[in-house]
Amino acid sequence: MSAEQPDSQWPLWEVFVQEKTGDPHEHAGSLHAPDGELALQAARDVYARRGPVVSLWVVESEHIVSTTPADSPSFLEPGPEKIYRHPRFYTGPRSTKNTARKK
Amino acid sequence: MDDAGREERFQARIDAGERIEPKDWMPDAYRRQLVRMMSQHAHSEVVGMLPEGNWITRAPSLRRKQILLAKVQDEAGHGLYLYSAVETLGVSREELIDELLAGRAKYSSIFNYPTLSWADMGAIGWLVDGAAILNQTMLTKCSYGPYARAMVRICKEERFHEKQGFEIMAVLAAGTPAQRAMAQSALDRWWWPTLMMFGPPDGESTHNDQLMRWRVKQKSNDELRQWFVDLTVPQAQQIGLAIPDPELRFDEASGHWLTGPIDWDEFWRVVRGGGTCNRDRLEARQRAHDDGRWVREAAEAYAKKHRT
Amino acid sequence: MNALVEYLLRLGDDRLVLGHRLSEWCGHAPILEEDIALSNIGLDLLGQAAGFLGLAGEVEGLGRDADALAFGRGATELRNVQLVEQPNGDFAHTIARQVLFDTASLAVLEQLAGAKHAKLAELAAHAAKETRYHVRHGRDWFVRLGDGSAESHTRTQRALDSLWIFTPELLEADAVDAELGRAGIGADLASVRAGWRREISALIEQATLRQPEDPPYPATGGRRGVHTEHLDHLLSNMQCVARAHPEARW
Numbered sequence: 001m002s003a004e005q006p007d008s009q010w011p012l013w014e015v016f017v018q019e020k021t022g023d024p025h026e027h028a029g030s031l032h033a034p035d036g037e038l039a040l041q042a043a044r045d046v047y048a049r050r051g052p053v054v055s056l057w058v059v060e061s062e063h064i065v066s067t068t069p070a071d072s073p074s075f076l077e078p079g080p081e082k083i084y085r086h087p088r089f090y091t092g093p094r095s096t097k098n099t100a101r102k103k
Numbered sequence: 104m105d106d107a108g109r110e111e112r113f114q115a116r117i118d119a120g121e122r123i124e125p126k127d128w129m130p131d132a133y134r135r136q137l138v139r140m141m142s143q144h145a146h147s148e149v150v151g152m153l154p155e156g157n158w159i160t161r162a163p164s165l166r167r168k169q170i171l172l173a174k175v176q177d178e179a180g181h182g183l184y185l186y187s188a189v190e191t192l193g194v195s196r197e198e199l200i201d202e203l204l205a206g207r208a209k210y211s212s213i214f215n216y217p218t219l220s221w222a223d224m225g226a227i228g229w230l231v232d233g234a235a236i237l238n239q240t241m242l243t244k245c246s247y248g249p250y251a252r253a254m255v256r257i258c259k260e261e262r263f264h265e266k267q268g269f270e271i272m273a274v275l276a277a278g279t280p281a282q283r284a285m286a287q288s289a290l291d292r293w294w295w296p297t298l299m300m301f302g303p304p305d306g307e308s309t310h311n312d313q314l315m316r317w318r319v320k321q322k323s324n325d326e327l328r329q330w331f332v333d334l335t336v337p338q339a340q341q342i343g344l345a346i347p348d349p350e351l352r353f354d355e356a357s358g359h360w361l362t363g364p365i366d367w368d369e370f371w372r373v374v375r376g377g378g379t380c381n382r383d384r385l386e387a388r389q390r391a392h393d394d395g396r397w398v399r400e401a402a403e404a405y406a407k408k409h410r411t
Numbered sequence: 412m413n414a415l416v417e418y419l420l421r422l423g424d425d426r427l428v429l430g431h432r433l434s435e436w437c438g439h440a441p442i443l444e445e446d447i448a449l450s451n452i453g454l455d456l457l458g459q460a461a462g463f464l465g466l467a468g469e470v471e472g473l474g475r476d477a478d479a480l481a482f483g484r485g486a487t488e489l490r491n492v493q494l495v496e497q498p499n500g501d502f503a504h505t506i507a508r509q510v511l512f513d514t515a516s517l518a519v520l521e522q523l524a525g526a527k528h529a530k531l532a533e534l535a536a537h538a539a540k541e542t543r544y545h546v547r548h549g550r551d552w553f554v555r556l557g558d559g560s561a562e563s564h565t566r567t568q569r570a571l572d573s574l575w576i577f578t579p580e581l582l583e584a585d586a587v588d589a590e591l592g593r594a595g596i597g598a599d600l601a602s603v604r605a606g607w608r609r610e611i612s613a614l615i616e617q618a619t620l621r622q623p624e625d626p627p628y629p630a631t632g633g634r635r636g637v638h639t640e641h642l643d644h645l646l647s648n649m650q651c652v653a654r655a656h657p658e659a660r661w
Contacts, residue, residue: 007392008399009196009442012187029253030187031444032196034402035409037551042444044544045451046180050260068126149443156438160431163653164478164661165461168434169454175437176450183443221652221661271661279659387439395441397566398502401559408558 010034011060015043018055025057033058117318122248125191133317136310137247138192140319145185146203146210150384152178154218155227163221170267171224177264181257188249204389212370213300215378222275222282222289228268229338230290230297234331236261238301241327246318269338276342290339291347298362299370301328329359336360414590416471417490418597419531420480421587421634423463424491426538427481428642429512430456431649432499441502448548452509455541462534482653486643487636494577494630496642500570503556503563507570510549514610515581517542518603527595550614557618564619571615572623579629582607587634 010032016025028047033039039058048056067075109128116123123129152175159175162168186196202208213231218224239261242254275286302308302324314320322330339346350363373381433453440446464477475483494512499505520542523535556563584600591597615622632638653661 007197007200007396008403009200010399010403012190012196029184029256030190031183032442033444034399034555035406038402038444038555041448041548041551045447046183046444049451066126069124069128152438152446159434159437160648161652163482163656163659165457165464165481166478167661169457169461172434172437172450172454172457176447176454179437179443179446179450183447186443274660279656281656282659391439391441394439394501397560397562398441398445398556401563402555404563405555405559 011062013039013043013058014061014064015039015047016057016059017043017047017053018057019052021054025055030061114316117246117316120318121246122251123246124248132313134192136314136317137250137319138189138194140314141185141189141192141250142194142199142202143209143211145182145189145199146208147214148178148182148185150203150210150214150388152182153384153387154214154216154380155224157218158221158224161221162224167224167271174228174264174267177260181260184253184256188253191249200392204385204392206385209374210384211300212374212378213296214384215373215381216292216296217379219292220285220289222272222285223293225268225271225275225286226289226293228264228266229272230268230293230335231300232261232264232268233335234297234300234327236265237327237331237334241321242319244318244321250319269342272344273342276344287344290344294347295365295369296373298328298332298365299367301325301331303367303370332360332362413471414587415528415596416467417587417634418591419463419467419470420490423460423467423477423480424489425495425512425516426456426463427460428489428491428645429495429509430454430460431645432495432497433505433509435499436505445502449505452545452548455538455545459534459538459541462538466530466534478653482650486638486646489636489638489642489646490634491638491642492577492580492633493639494574494581496633496638496645497574497577498641500573501566503566504570504573506549506552506556507567507574509545510553510614511574511578511611512581513542513545513549514614515578515603515607517546518606519582519598519600522598522603526597531596553614554618557615557620567618568620571620575623576626576628577630578611579626580631580633583631583634585634 011034012030013033014030015028017028018025028043031039031042031046033042036058039060040056043056043058044053047053110130113123113129113133123133155171155178156175159168159171162171186199189199190196199208203210218227236258239254239258243251243258245251245254272286272290275282277283305311305323305325308324311320311323315323336346336351348363350361352361353359354361372378376382430453433449433456436449437446437453440449460481461477464480468475468477468480492512494508497504497508499508517539520535520539524532524539526532526535553567556567558564582600582604588597588600592599612622630639653659
C-alpha cells in the first residue's frame with residue numbers, strides 16, 4: 001500500500017430507535033455515514049426496515065461521552081445504601097382507598 | 104492488580120455468565136480471537152451476498168425475485184452489524200476491508216462454490232443458512248456483549264432465510280421432472296460443503312478449547328455438525344430428495360444420523376484458494392471497493408464543505 | 412386495446428424494469444449502507460410493479476397474472492419509458508436516472524391516489540408514500556455528487572447530459588392518457604410538467620451542475636413498445652429461467 005490516505009468508510013455513528021410513542025429511545029447499533037442526513041437514511045434502511053419504529057436518533061460516535069468500568073464503584077453508586085430513596089423503606093398506613101362513589 | 108490477577112478475575116466473570124463489554128479489561132488473546140472471529144463472520148456475510156446476488160436478476164417469479172433481493176439485502180445488513188461489533192474493539196472498518204481484500208482475512212469457504220442454477224438458491228437457503236442459524240443461535244450466548252447482541256438481531260432476521268430456501272426446494276421437488284432434477288443436483292453439490300462449514304473435526308480445531316473456556320462458543324464443531332445433520336436429513340426425506348451419501352444411516356443406539364467420511368482434502372484445498380470462485384469473489388469485492396472510492400470521497404468532500 | 416390495461420402496464424413496466432436495474436447493484440455498491448439503500452428502493456419498485464401488473468391482468472381478464480405479464484412478454488410488448496431500461500452505468504448515472512424518474516413518478520402517483528378507480532388509487536397512494544422516500548434519497552445523493560469532489564461533479568454532469576434526452580418521455584401524454592383523464596382515472600401529465608421542470612432545475616442548480624439543452628429529438632416510443640436495444644438484453648436475462656420451464660410453479 002502506498003503512503004496515500006487509507007480509504008475512508010466514513011465516520012461511525014450510533015443509532016437509537018424508538019419503537020412506539022412513549023417508549024425510550026434504545027441503542028440499536030452503529031453504521032457509517034458522511035453526514036447526519038445520510039446517517040438518518042441509513043439508520044432507517046438498516047435498523048428500521050422491519051419496523052415498528054416511530055423515531056430515530058443518530059449521533060456521531062465520537063460525540064458520545066460515557067463512563068468507563070474504572071468509574072464504578074466511585075462514580076456510579078453500586079448498591080441501595082441510601083435506602084431512604086426507595087419506597088419500600090417506608091412503613092405506616094397504606095394509602096387510603098379512594099371512596100368516591102362512581103356516578 | 105497484576106495481569107495474572109486480572110486474568111483470574113476475568114475468567115471468574117466469564118464463569119459467572121457475565122457479559123464482557125468493550126471498555127472492560129480483557130486478555131489480549133481474548134480480544135484478538137474475537138476480532139478474528141467477528142471479522143471473519145462479517146466478511147462471510149458480505150462475500151456471501153455474491154453467490155446469491157448472482158441469481159436475483161434471473162429469479163423466475165416476482166415473488167422469488169423480491170424474496171431473494173430482501174435476503175441478500177439482509178446479508179449486507181448482517182455484515183454491517185458485525186463490522187460494527189468488531190469496531191467496538193478498536194479496529195476500523197477500513198482496516199478490516201483492507202485485510203479482506205489483501206487476502207489476509209478469511210471468510211466462510213462455502214462461498215467459494217459457484218451457484219449454477221436457480222435451485223442453488225433453494226439449497227443455499229435451506230442448507231447454508233440452516234447451518235448458519237445453528238451457529239448463530241449458539242453465539243447469542245457469547246460472552247462478548249456486542250457480538251451476542253448483533254447475533255440476537257441477526258437470528259431474528261435469519262429465520263425467513265432458511266424457510267424460503269426450504270420452500271424453494273420443496274416446490275422444485277414437487278414440480279416438473281426438470282425442476283426435480285435441478286433441485287437434486289443442487290443438493291448433491293451443496294451437501295458436503297455445508298457439512299464442512301462447521302470446520303475441522305474437534306480434535307484438529309486449534310481454537311476450540313480456548314473459545315469454549317471463554318464462552319465464546321458453547322458447542323464444538325462436531326456437536327454443531329451432528330445437530331445440523333439430525334435436523335436436515337428428515338427434511339430431505341420430507342420433500343423427497345436424496346442426501347448424496349451412500350453411507351448415511353440412522354444409529355438407533357445414539358439416535359443420530361451418521362454420515363460417511365467428509366473429504367477434508369477438499370475442505371483445505373478450497374480454504375487455501377483452490378475453490379472455483381475464490382478469485383472471482385475477491386475480485387468482485389475489490390472492484391466494488393475501487394469503483395466506489397470516488398463516491399465515498401465525494402460524500403466526505405460535500406460534508407466538509409457544508410459542515411455547520 | 413383497452414386503455415386502462417395499457418395504462419396499468421405502463422405503470423407496472425416502468426417499475427419492473429427500474430427495480431430490476433437497481434437489483435443489479437446488490438453486492439456491488441460503493442459502500443455497504445448503499446447496498447442496503449438501493450436494494451430497498453428496488454424492492455419497493457418491484458412490489459409496486461407486482462401490484463400494477465396484477466391489476467392490469469385482472470382488468471384484461473385473459474387469465475394473465477403479474478408473473479405472466481412480467482416474464483411472458485417480449486421487448487416490443489413492454490410499455491416502460493426508455494429512461495428506465497438504460498444500463499446502470501456508474502453510481503452518478505444510477506442516481507441521476509433515479510431522481511429524474513422518481514420526481515415525475517411522485518407527481519403522477521399523488522394524482523392517481525385520487526383516481527376514480529379504488530384499486531388503482533390504493534396502489535398509487537401506497538406507491539407515492541414509498542416514492543417520497545426514494546426522492547429524498549435521490550436528491551440528497553444528487554446534490555452530494557454534484558457538489559462533492561471534482562470527479563463526482565464531472566461524472567454527475569456526464570450522467571445528466573446523457574440521460575436528459577429521455578426525460579420528456581416521462582411526462583409525454585397520448586390518447587391513452589386523454590381517455591383515462593376523461594374517465595377521472597388517469598393523471599394530467601401536462602399539469603405536472605411545469606412543476607417537474609422547476610423542481611429538477613432547482614435541484615440541478617443546488618448540485619452546482621449545468622442544465623443540459625433540451626434535445627431537438629427527445630426519446631419517445633416506449634409507451635408503444637419501441638425501445639432501445641438495452642431492453643431485450645435485460646429481458647433475456649430476467650426471463651430466461653421462467654421461459655426455460657413454461658408452466659412450472661416456483
